[in-house]
Amino acid sequence: MPQPYNQFRAMLAITKASLKAVFRSPSAVIFSFAFPMIFILVFGFIGGGGGINVRIAFDKRSDTTAVLYHAIKSVTGVRTVQKEEKEIIEDLEKGRITAIVNIQKSKDTLSAYKISFKSSGAVNPQNLQVLRSIIESIVKSMDEDKFPERKTVATISKNVEEIPGRVYRTIDFILPGQLGFSLMSAGVFGVAFIFFNLRQTLVLKRFFATPIKRSYIVLGEGLSRVIFQLITAVVILLAGHYFFNFTLIHGFTTFIELLVLSFIGLLVFMGFGFVVSGVAKNESVIPPLANLFTLPQFLLAGTFFSIDNFPSWLQPICRVLPLTHMNDAMRNIAFEGAHLTDCGKQLGVLAIWGVISYVAAIKVFKWE
Incomplete structure (x- = not known):
């Protein structure tokens, strides 16, 4: 008697194949691992404390x-x-x-x-x-x-x-910003390119000839990105902690909470990747469309320096951006000793952006 088609196993097969493809992609490795690590190394060697700031x-x-x-x-x-x-x-x-x-x-x-x-x-x-x-x-x-x-x-x-006080090192500010930006770049660029290429190369169309459901195709591809980026987060956090004394105030508990927060942030940013892949007419349009979302946040969301340094008229714009709240939550958990339950404001803003992104993604997403 033939066994019923197993949707879950099929999804895991897609996840495994996609994960292999991600690790073989030079651009994915460079922007997810190398790019953040270079900045972390540079700022990690700058010194223990912050700069002159009166x-x-x-x-x-x-x-x-x-x-x-x-x-x-x-x-x-x-x-x-x-x-x-x-x-x-x-x-x-x-x-x-x-x-x-x-x-x-x-x-x-x-x-x-x-x-x-x-x-x-x-x-x-x-x-x-x-x-x-x-x-x-x-x-x-x-x-x-x-x-x-x-x-x-x-x-x-x-x-x-x-x-008494705890030294707030440069790395305690820079590392969360770099990790947040790495997650955002992977979520937007990675998903946008993957699903656009799957559609253009007719891979999705071939999937339709199999019994696997469309939702499992999306879950399989999305799961591969999540696994890859969580591996990235683990490497960045451990390298920062053991080589540059990045503060994990509650040790292993803080480490796990940062990974959970990374997972939440990645899900939100992936929604914008689905939007870009649905809107893009060809592959060359993806980078400028994705940069419209990522570049302002790279500059304005507190990745390299506090948004308090910006003019007062610009700060409200900075505080609306999802990466700002992602970075704030990471710094609060890592250094301030807060827990995820204490980051209700930041998680709430990320949830609002998540709803906006996935509602838009459903409207514009194309299978063929």
């Missing part, structure tokens, strides 16, 4: 009427953060801000004000030294003009109150 917050007890307070706030190279006290302390512990500055009126005749700093072990010492130098230059320039009757407008405390 961001401060003022102690809530600071004298905000002081002319010195307004002078410091007006310096172009110093960015003032205004948040709740608890959030400021958290940022300080993670090295996101250089110091909390406290300006108080002096009780002696030597100076009008006293300035003190609170910093953390996670802050780059160069940043703290730059901040001190900036304030010293402000004080020096104000001494003769505004306070000639005193020796100096302000004395700066030599002792810095330091709280």
